[in-house]
Amino acid sequence: MNYYKTLKSAVAAIAVAVPLGISPVGSGIANAQDAVNLRMTIWSANEAHLKLFSDIATGFKKDHPNVTVTYESLPFDTYTTALTTQIAGGNAPDMAWIFETAAYDFVNSGALYPLTDTLKATKGYNAEELSTTAAERWTKDGKLFAYPFSTSPFAMFVNNDLIKASGAKTPAEMIAANQWTWDNAIATASTVGKTGKGGLIVRDFNYQIWQNLASVWNGWGASPWSADGKTCTMTEKPMVDALTFIHNAVFKNKAMPGPGESVDFFAGNAAMTITQISRASLLPKDKPFAWDLVPLPKGPAGNYALIGQAGVGVMQSGKNAKTAAEFVAYMTNPENSAKLSQFFPSARKSLLNAEVLKKTNPLLSQEQIDKVVISGIATGKVIPGHTGFAQIQQVVRSGLDAVWRPDANIPAALQQICGQIGPLLKR
Amino acid sequence: MAVVQQTARPEGRSSSSFWTVARRDSLAGFLFIAPQLIGITLFVLIPLCLVFWYSLHEWNVLANTFTYTGLANYQMLLEDTSLPSVLGATAIFSAGLVIFNLSLALLLAVLLNQKLAGITIFRTLFFSPVVVSLVAWTIVWGFLLQKNGGINGVLLVFGIDGPNWLREPVTAMISVIVVQVFKNVGLNMILFLAALQGVPNELYEAARIDGAPRFKQFRRITLPLISPTILLTSIITIVGSLQVFAQIAVLTQGGPGLTTTVLVYYLYQQAFQFHFFGYGSTLSIMLFVIVAVLTFAQWQMRKRIVFYES
Numbered sequence: 001m002n003y004y005k006t007l008k009s010a011v012a013a014i015a016v017a018v019p020l021g022i023s024p025v026g027s028g029i030a031n032a033q034d035a036v037n038l039r040m041t042i043w044s045a046n047e048a049h050l051k052l053f054s055d056i057a058t059g060f061k062k063d064h065p066n067v068t069v070t071y072e073s074l075p076f077d078t079y080t081t082a083l084t085t086q087i088a089g090g091n092a093p094d095m096a097w098i099f100e101t102a103a104y105d106f107v108n109s110g111a112l113y114p115l116t117d118t119l120k121a122t123k124g125y126n127a128e129e130l131s132t133t134a135a136e137r138w139t140k141d142g143k144l145f146a147y148p149f150s151t152s153p154f155a156m157f158v159n160n161d162l163i164k165a166s167g168a169k170t171p172a173e174m175i176a177a178n179q180w181t182w183d184n185a186i187a188t189a190s191t192v193g194k195t196g197k198g199g200l201i202v203r204d205f206n207y208q209i210w211q212n213l214a215s216v217w218n219g220w221g222a223s224p225w226s227a228d229g230k231t232c233t234m235t236e237k238p239m240v241d242a243l244t245f246i247h248n249a250v251f252k253n254k255a256m257p258g259p260g261e262s263v264d265f266f267a268g269n270a271a272m273t274i275t276q277i278s279r280a281s282l283l284p285k286d287k288p289f290a291w292d293l294v295p296l297p298k299g300p301a302g303n304y305a306l307i308g309q310a311g312v313g314v315m316q317s318g319k320n321a322k323t324a325a326e327f328v329a330y331m332t333n334p335e336n337s338a339k340l341s342q343f344f345p346s347a348r349k350s351l352l353n354a355e356v357l358k359k360t361n362p363l364l365s366q367e368q369i370d371k372v373v374i375s376g377i378a379t380g381k382v383i384p385g386h387t388g389f390a391q392i393q394q395v396v397r398s399g400l401d402a403v404w405r406p407d408a409n410i411p412a413a414l415q416q417i418c419g420q421i422g423p424l425l426k427r
Numbered sequence: 428m429a430v431v432q433q434t435a436r437p438e439g440r441s442s443s444s445f446w447t448v449a450r451r452d453s454l455a456g457f458l459f460i461a462p463q464l465i466g467i468t469l470f471v472l473i474p475l476c477l478v479f480w481y482s483l484h485e486w487n488v489l490a491n492t493f494t495y496t497g498l499a500n501y502q503m504l505l506e507d508t509s510l511p512s513v514l515g516a517t518a519i520f521s522a523g524l525v526i527f528n529l530s531l532a533l534l535l536a537v538l539l540n541q542k543l544a545g546i547t548i549f550r551t552l553f554f555s556p557v558v559v560s561l562v563a564w565t566i567v568w569g570f571l572l573q574k575n576g577g578i579n580g581v582l583l584v585f586g587i588d589g590p591n592w593l594r595e596p597v598t599a600m601i602s603v604i605v606v607q608v609f610k611n612v613g614l615n616m617i618l619f620l621a622a623l624q625g626v627p628n629e630l631y632e633a634a635r636i637d638g639a640p641r642f643k644q645f646r647r648i649t650l651p652l653i654s655p656t657i658l659l660t661s662i663i664t665i666v667g668s669l670q671v672f673a674q675i676a677v678l679t680q681g682g683p684g685l686t687t688t689v690l691v692y693y694l695y696q697q698a699f700q701f702h703f704f705g706y707g708s709t710l711s712i713m714l715f716v717i718v719a720v721l722t723f724a725q726w727q728m729r730k731r732i733v734f735y736e737s
Contacts, residue, residue: 080700081699082701084702087488088488106489107703110489110490110491111489111490111491112569207594208680208682258574259574260572260575260592261575262573262575316491317491357443359603373639390702397680397682398681398684399684401594402681404683
């Protein structure tokens with residue numbers, strides 16, 4: 001008797017517990033009828049960033065008391081994969097940060113809600129001052145589908161202590177003598193490399209994220225594909241020359257860490273690193289070294305600059321896309337853009353001046369801001385991207401593995417890569 | 428039996444004719460297995476059916492389109508130029524893993540099947556990697572296997588310029604296999620140890636009296652008597668080898684080239700990185716068929732390789 005009673009109680013308990021267990025609880029957000037809960041996925045978990053975003057959300061709530069905005073930090077390395085998995089699972093966020101490399105996929109697929117009308121209708125927004133070049137990748141048929149809230153130039157951080165100790169010329173000295181070229185930069189890196197320290201590091205490249213090499217090969221006027229994105233141009237002379245130069249720097253001059261070698265510039269272990277200026281926050285405070293920030297060296301094709309971008313878009317599939325677009329308009333209005341620019345350089349012309357940038361980037365000197373930031377954003381090309389970039393990236397990465405060997409046949413490897421990505425580019 | 432049931436029922440208790448003791452027992456049995464049954468249905472059977480359904484579609488996640496394409500994804504399997512390399516890498520990885528893992532596990536089990544003081548310390552040591560987090564284990568090995576990492580540092584002490592383990596095609600595959608073997612060899616070792624301890628000592632005594640050398644004892648007595656465990660461990664290891672993912676993702680990302688791109692990693696790339704969920708599902712179906720066929724084949728082979736079955 002007791003056995004059956006216990007059994008019945010257990011079944012009843014399960015019957016009550018199971019629906020509770022699978023119900024969508026946990027957000028803690030009130031679900032009143034008129035309440036609107038917006039979620040934005042981001043790849044930053046930086047406390048200062050989150051505080052700023054939270055303040056912006058609070059500011060929006062003053063005029064929209066029924067709207068609550070939450071931010072969901074996803075890991076940087078797998079951000080796009082995690083985002084698309086959420087979308088596939090029917091749990092798309094209302095708003096999302098988007099990498100510049102994935103921009104074409106999101107913009108061309110129709111996944112994003114057009115922002116132009118909302119931005120124009122927002123009082124005091126002044127959409128016209130957004131640089132057209134900066135907005136190009138995020139625009140389709142004249143409509144902006146994601147706002148490029150971060151336009152950050154690549155530059156060269158320098159450890160002057162290491163360079164001087166090796167007896168080589170510093171980049172500042174070379175710039176003053178009009179000798180800041182890739183040949184001289186690699187010569188300096190090689191001299192430091194021979195002391196047992198690292199020479200030059202293209203940060204985050206790691207023989208995987210090859211698109212970061214655009215910070216070097218743009219100096220040769222090289223590009224992985226044609227301007228219309230339809231034709232592979234990796235077999236053309238500028239790319240062959242640029243990759244041969246990098247190959248020599250790695251395997252002959254020992255000026256760059258080889259595959260499988262890890263050296264950290266910000267720990268004081270390398271002479272130079274190419275990265276975005278926002279990485280200045282990584283400079284050591286405990287054991288500081290004499291550092292400098294200089295523009296990328298001059299290549300055979302002349303001076304150049306490279307910029308990385310991040311956009312924020314509204315998912316078309318969201319129930320509250322219109323409200324989400326209004327939030328994006330608020331988040332990126334002139335006032336909030338000025339606040340954001342302390343972390344994410346803005347493409348608004350009114351914020352691209354030394355006075356504003358000096359306030360928001362206290363670590364940089366006036367000269368560094370002028371020569372690196374303002375000039376970089378104004379003239380820089382955006383890092384390569386393409387529709388279906390994830391697949392193209394993987395195929396090229398796999399093909400470039402043949403280049404990163406001491407005895408590589410670079411033209412043959414590039415020929416093979418073009419053969420593989422040719423059909424992908426035409427899709 | 429019916430008489431027993433009648434007598435067992437408490438007197439004076441009313442009972443419907445439908446809820447006989449046999450039915451109640453059946454219901455109780457079903458309720459006990461219900462959590463597992465629900466779990467398998469929700470997380471195995473339904474997803475399996477859905478994956479098959481997805482494999483017949485082109486699913487563009489970003490554009491939110493889901494178009495029936497019939498067998499187009501299966502046709503793509505045949506035309507995929509990367510697939511032969513991927514299947515080759517998968518076969519090399521599985522074969523290497525199974526041979527190395529089972530041999531080492533058996534060797535360790537035989538060595539540790541001794542009644543010596545402190546032997547349990549060694550057993551614990553060899554088993555401990557099994558309970559370590561897989562990703563943490565792999566990340567640490569990733570550091571050790573770098574060009575300027577710990578392993579090459581040790582080799583340099585002996586004047587050997589070590590290879591770039593994770594960047595050379597051959598050493599990359601060997602490295603991934605070794606990292607996986609060291610992680611899980613303890614589990615098979617424990618299973619073999621249990622089997623070895625179940626072999627009756629009298630058989631060895633009889634063999635010794637007959638003058639059989641130790642290797643012959645091992646071949647004629649030990650191996651046949653632990654053959655059910657060999658079958659079990661080989662099935663588990665092969666199935667496990669076909670599901671390897673984290674080690675590849677952390678150590679090599681499938682490189683250099685496609686040399687360590689095994690089927691599960693390729694499937695992940697297609698579905699979650701390239702957003703080809705339909706084709707990714709088709710690859711899943713292919714993996715499911717491969718695992719099922721291999722398991723079935725091994726099960727059928729038990730009559731030849733298993734000396735006895737309980």
